[in-house]
Amino acid sequence: MVSQKEVSAMKGTKVLMVGAGGIGCELLKTLALSGFEDIHIIDMDTIEVSNLNRQFLFRKSHVGQSKAKVARDAVLRFKPNISITPYHANVKDNTFDVDFYKQFNVVLNGLDNLDARRHVNRLCLAADVPLIESGTTGFLGQVTVHVKGKTECYECQPKTAPKSYPVCTITSTPSKFVHCIVWAKELLFAKLYGDKNQDNDLNVRSGGASGSSDHVEDVFERKADEDIEQYGRRIYDHVFGYNIEIALENKETWKNRTRPRPIYVRDVLPDQLSQPQPNGHVDGSECAVGDLSSVSAMSSLSLKNPQDIWSLMENTKVFLEAFKLFFTKRQEDIGNLVFDKDDQLAVEFVTAAANIRASSFGIPLHSLFEAKGIAGNIIHAVATTNAIIAGLIVIEAMKVLQNDEKNYRTTYCLEHPTQNMLLMPVEPSEPNKACYVCSESPLLLEINTNRTKLGDFVEKIVKAKLGMNLPIIMHGSVLLYEAGDDLDDDMVAIYTANLEKVLSQFPTPITSGSMLTVEDMQQEFTCKINIKHREEFDEEKEPDGMVLSGWTQAPPPKESNPSNGENKANTSLSEPLNADSDDEVEVYVPEPVAKKRKHSDITKETEEEEEDELVVLPDANLDFKKKKLV
Amino acid sequence: MVIEGEELTEQETALYDRQIRVWGADAQRRLSKSHVFVCGMKRTVAEFCKNIVLAGVGSLTLVYDRPMNEEALSANFFITSDKTVYAGQSVAGVCIESLKELNPMVRVTAEEGNILNFDEEYFNKFDIIVISGCSLETKKLINEKCRRLEKRVGFYTVDCEGSCDEIFVDLKSYAYSKRNLHQIFKGPFKDANGEIWECRLQYPSYEVTTAVPWKNLPKRMSKLYFALRVIEKFEQGEGRDLGETSEKDLYGVLKLRKELCDVHDVDESFVLEPLLARLIAETREFTPVSATIIGGIHGQAISGKGDPVKNFYLFDATDGKGRVEDVSNFI
Numbered sequence: 001m002v003s004q005k006e007v008s009a010m011k012g013t014k015v016l017m018v019g020a021g022g023i024g025c026e027l028l029k030t031l032a033l034s035g036f037e038d039i040h041i042i043d044m045d046t047i048e049v050s051n052l053n054r055q056f057l058f059r060k061s062h063v064g065q066s067k068a069k070v071a072r073d074a075v076l077r078f079k080p081n082i083s084i085t086p087y088h089a090n091v092k093d094n095t096f097d098v099d100f101y102k103q104f105n106v107v108l109n110g111l112d113n114l115d116a117r118r119h120v121n122r123l124c125l126a127a128d129v130p131l132i133e134s135g136t137t138g139f140l141g142q143v144t145v146h147v148k149g150k151t152e153c154y155e156c157q158p159k160t161a162p163k164s165y166p167v168c169t170i171t172s173t174p175s176k177f178v179h180c181i182v183w184a185k186e187l188l189f190a191k192l193y194g195d196k197n198q199d200n201d202l203n204v205r206s207g208g209a210s211g212s213s214d215h216v217e218d219v220f221e222r223k224a225d226e227d228i229e230q231y232g233r234r235i236y237d238h239v240f241g242y243n244i245e246i247a248l249e250n251k252e253t254w255k256n257r258t259r260p261r262p263i264y265v266r267d268v269l270p271d272q273l274s275q276p277q278p279n280g281h282v283d284g285s286e287c288a289v290g291d292l293s294s295v296s297a298m299s300s301l302s303l304k305n306p307q308d309i310w311s312l313m314e315n316t317k318v319f320l321e322a323f324k325l326f327f328t329k330r331q332e333d334i335g336n337l338v339f340d341k342d343d344q345l346a347v348e349f350v351t352a353a354a355n356i357r358a359s360s361f362g363i364p365l366h367s368l369f370e371a372k373g374i375a376g377n378i379i380h381a382v383a384t385t386n387a388i389i390a391g392l393i394v395i396e397a398m399k400v401l402q403n404d405e406k407n408y409r410t411t412y413c414l415e416h417p418t419q420n421m422l423l424m425p426v427e428p429s430e431p432n433k434a435c436y437v438c439s440e441s442p443l444l445l446e447i448n449t450n451r452t453k454l455g456d457f458v459e460k461i462v463k464a465k466l467g468m469n470l471p472i473i474m475h476g477s478v479l480l481y482e483a484g485d486d487l488d489d490d491m492v493a494i495y496t497a498n499l500e501k502v503l504s505q506f507p508t509p510i511t512s513g514s515m516l517t518v519e520d521m522q523q524e525f526t527c528k529i530n531i532k533h534r535e536e537f538d539e540e541k542e543p544d545g546m547v548l549s550g551w552t553q554a555p556p557p558k559e560s561n562p563s564n565g566e567n568k569a570n571t572s573l574s575e576p577l578n579a580d581s582d583d584e585v586e587v588y589v590p591e592p593v594a595k596k597r598k599h600s601d602i603t604k605e606t607e608e609e610e611e612d613e614l615v616v617l618p619d620a621n622l623d624f625k626k627k628k629l630v
Numbered sequence: 631m632v633i634e635g636e637e638l639t640e641q642e643t644a645l646y647d648r649q650i651r652v653w654g655a656d657a658q659r660r661l662s663k664s665h666v667f668v669c670g671m672k673r674t675v676a677e678f679c680k681n682i683v684l685a686g687v688g689s690l691t692l693v694y695d696r697p698m699n700e701e702a703l704s705a706n707f708f709i710t711s712d713k714t715v716y717a718g719q720s721v722a723g724v725c726i727e728s729l730k731e732l733n734p735m736v737r738v739t740a741e742e743g744n745i746l747n748f749d750e751e752y753f754n755k756f757d758i759i760v761i762s763g764c765s766l767e768t769k770k771l772i773n774e775k776c777r778r779l780e781k782r783v784g785f786y787t788v789d790c791e792g793s794c795d796e797i798f799v800d801l802k803s804y805a806y807s808k809r810n811l812h813q814i815f816k817g818p819f820k821d822a823n824g825e826i827w828e829c830r831l832q833y834p835s836y837e838v839t840t841a842v843p844w845k846n847l848p849k850r851m852s853k854l855y856f857a858l859r860v861i862e863k864f865e866q867g868e869g870r871d872l873g874e875t876s877e878k879d880l881y882g883v884l885k886l887r888k889e890l891c892d893v894h895d896v897d898e899s900f901v902l903e904p905l906l907a908r909l910i911a912e913t914r915e916f917t918p919v920s921a922t923i924i925g926g927i928h929g930q931a932i933s934g935k936g937d938p939v940k941n942f943y944l945f946d947a948t949d950g951k952g953r954v955e956d957v958s959n960f961i
Contacts, residue, residue: 033673050648053684383685388923416937422954
């Protein structure tokens with residue numbers, strides 16, 4: 001397949017790879033062996049042990065080093081006479097501006113999060129450089145081609161946003177294990193070990209009639225005369241016993257639900273005897289800072305297998321032991337801890353707390369291994385899928401370099417054969433004329449202009465929804481806000497004051513009919529937002545208190561319509577399965593033999609857990625857009 | 631070596647964390663107990679070896695009797711480019727060092743000798759036999775040796791003709807469990823995992839599979855399958871190694887196409903001439919792209935992905951389709 005034409009296409013080509021992880025390692029190797037001679041590669045990450053099962057350019061001795069640099073060195077060992085330029089940097093850095101992108105013939109993404117993908121998409125559009133985007137999760141993967149004006153851009157279809165849960169489900173009526181994990185991680189863990197100044201809903205209960213906040217505040221503070229064991233047991237009894245008793249008082253809540261069972265330490269560990277007997281290394285105060293695996297409740301308690309599901313008693317012991325270890329070995333961290341999946345003690349604590357809460361609510365318990373996956377939003381990954389996807393990226397890159405437009409393909413790597421295919425190519429979609437990124441279509445924002453501050457708009461819409469880094473906000477010709485490092489103090493003061501202003505109270509009020517222009521200088525991306533005032537928002541369904549729409553219509557519910565295996569039939573893709581509300585990332589693969597892969601997710605975080613490639617998948621709209629099977 | 635029922639070590643759990651989340655701890659344990667034999671270290675096989683060593687098989691044994699040469703150097707990422715170091719060594723011998731380094735938990739060894747001289751007793755030590763770049767006769771012979779063994783030894787061939795690739799799989803009698811996907815789709819998604827079903831597949835040998843009359847095969851069958859049969863037969867008749875064809879052979883290949891189509895009682899147009907011409911022109915595994923892809927598919931097939939491939943997997947980089955063709959239903 002490598003014709004003379006292709007060889008010459010590759011010779012003078014300059015390629016930018018973004019990501020030197022799972023897909024990146026395979027891609028760099030395949031590019032080098034295919035004859036590409038000038039490759040630039042950006043990755044901000046350093047190598048971790050859990051990368052080594054698939055990122056084959058890395059060895060154990062490389063742990064902690066730059067992925068981009070080690071990958072370069074490894075490839076030059078078997079392909080020495082080519083040029084590979086590594087950047088150990090964030091792709092969102094200012095140095096990677098439109099001019100930087102313009103030097104490349106094609107950009108190849110092997111990224112792990114939505115935010116960076118959107119950023120690269122915008123720069124590629126601004127620089128008019130073709131982008132080949134990819135993602136994998138488990139056995140599933142996909143490669144798409146984005147060429148300005150020819151095919152849809154990465155943001156022409158909305159991506160599934162990370163899921164957030166209604167507060168009362170987490171605080172009062174959990175029905176799934178993930179709810180217990182969110183509670184343990186976002187509320188209990190944050191309350192005990194995190195920033196005390198952060199708002200925390202731990203004691204918010206449905207009905208809300210009970211407990212004065214003064215009383216509640218005291219509960220989590222250690223009392224002067226209390227030893228650490230007593231303190232831990234008191235916290236345990238408070239959150240798993242007392243709080244449940246209080247919640248049970250609200251009869252309305254439990255009318256149609258299974259009543260939870262309050263759990264107290266004394267019921268689980270009937271005598272003091274069963275107090276954990278640490279294995280000696282609990283005393284002593286030295287603990288290597290930064291080595292998060294050195295303190296472990298599991299090893300103190302001789303629990304070995306992270307795949308085991310602990311009993312309620314074991315969970316209770318782990319909870320109390322982990323609690324104690326935090327206060328004896330990790331004092332310096334307390335007050336500024338944020339949950340980290342690589343922090344062994346934090347994972348142990350969250351697993352135990354989630355399991356105890358799950359027992360209370362009659363929800364099946366889970367192993368530490370599983371709980372870690374859920375709490376850390378870990379995207380599972382294997383080498384083979386990454387290899388396949390990397391090969392497909394190179395195939396598309398060769399076509400792009402030869403402007404072989406009619407042969408561009410979106411390819412899905414499937415887990416189960418569909419119409420006999422494990423690798424299924426389909427024609428790419430045309431640009432979405434209503435895309436707010438690659439077309440000029442304005443967006444519509446429904447918002448309460450009499451109550452919402454500009455700052456809320458910046459955080460919840462401009463940054464979270466539009467993915468802008470350094471935004472500028474204009475109302476007509478009036479500059480309302482600008483972000484950046486090079487502003488003088490006067491301007492910073494004005495902008496800071498503006499963030500606190502309610503929209504309708506600006507000198508030129510922002511109300512229904514106003515149009516805001518939001519611009520990101522770095523991304524060279526501008527979009528217009530029409531404002532529409534709305535008084536009320538549904539707290540559960542619209543927790544932001546504002547609704548952004550305009551670049552897409554929600555697909556109407558539709559029966560999925562499997563084609564009959566005819567070769568030329570239009571492939572109908574499965575409908576979005578919103579019935580299962582726990583999925584952050586759903587893979588919609590072509591009917592009829594599709595399987596949905598779940599990613600348990602958790603919170604309001606916009607960024608997936610690092611290191612793996614998230615498939616942001618063939619999207620909801622695919623099922624009524626005719627996809628031509630080629 | 632891991633013994634039956636033994637837990638994964640802490641080291642294994644840490645290293646294999648992301649893939650255990652894909653296929654579970656049981657599959658990981660099974661994988662770490664399987665012994666894989668591989669013959670023919672070309673680019674596709676190098677990709678495959680990389681994938682299964684990363685995945686953590688128990689052991690990998692490489693057989694290769696060719697000495698180092700230019701082609702091996704340019705094609706293989708296990709071989710660093712300092713040629714003088716490798717003078718006189720076999721390709722397999724050079725590759726095992728890189729493979730060992732790739733995952734120290736996998737035992738990698740090289741075996742001297744010609745694959746035709748290994749007896750059944752020898753193959754009995756393995757769970758999986760993979761051969762690449764072998765003649766039709768060798769394929770059939772090794773396949774039969776595997777089938778005569780009492781224990782199930784999975785037999786795979788993997789070959790790459792330029793931009794096209796083919797995997798053949800013979801698992802004899804293979805039982806596995808799978809989830810009832812149909813139910814998932816129709817159901818209300820209460821249980822996204824569906825019900826687990828036990829499945830058993832019976833695989834015919836290479837000889838039996840490839841003897842299936844073409845007339846019986848469904849119309850949508852990949853055309854690549856027929857073209858590869860013609861070329862395989864041609865190479866056998868000429869006594870050539872796999873892939874040793876060129877444009878000059880087109881006349882002979884077309885003549886053989888006619889003969890085979892007559893035998894199978896189908897029209898000559900059944901096997902497309904442009905496809906044949908393309909296949910014989912691309913003699914070497916020139917592109918690493920297909921190798922990367924087929925090596926990945928092959929790795930997945932072996933590392934315990936839900937549905938095993940039966941009987942052929944065919945990939946053509948020019949149309950991008952990767953298809954599974956079950957021929958055995960039409961025997």
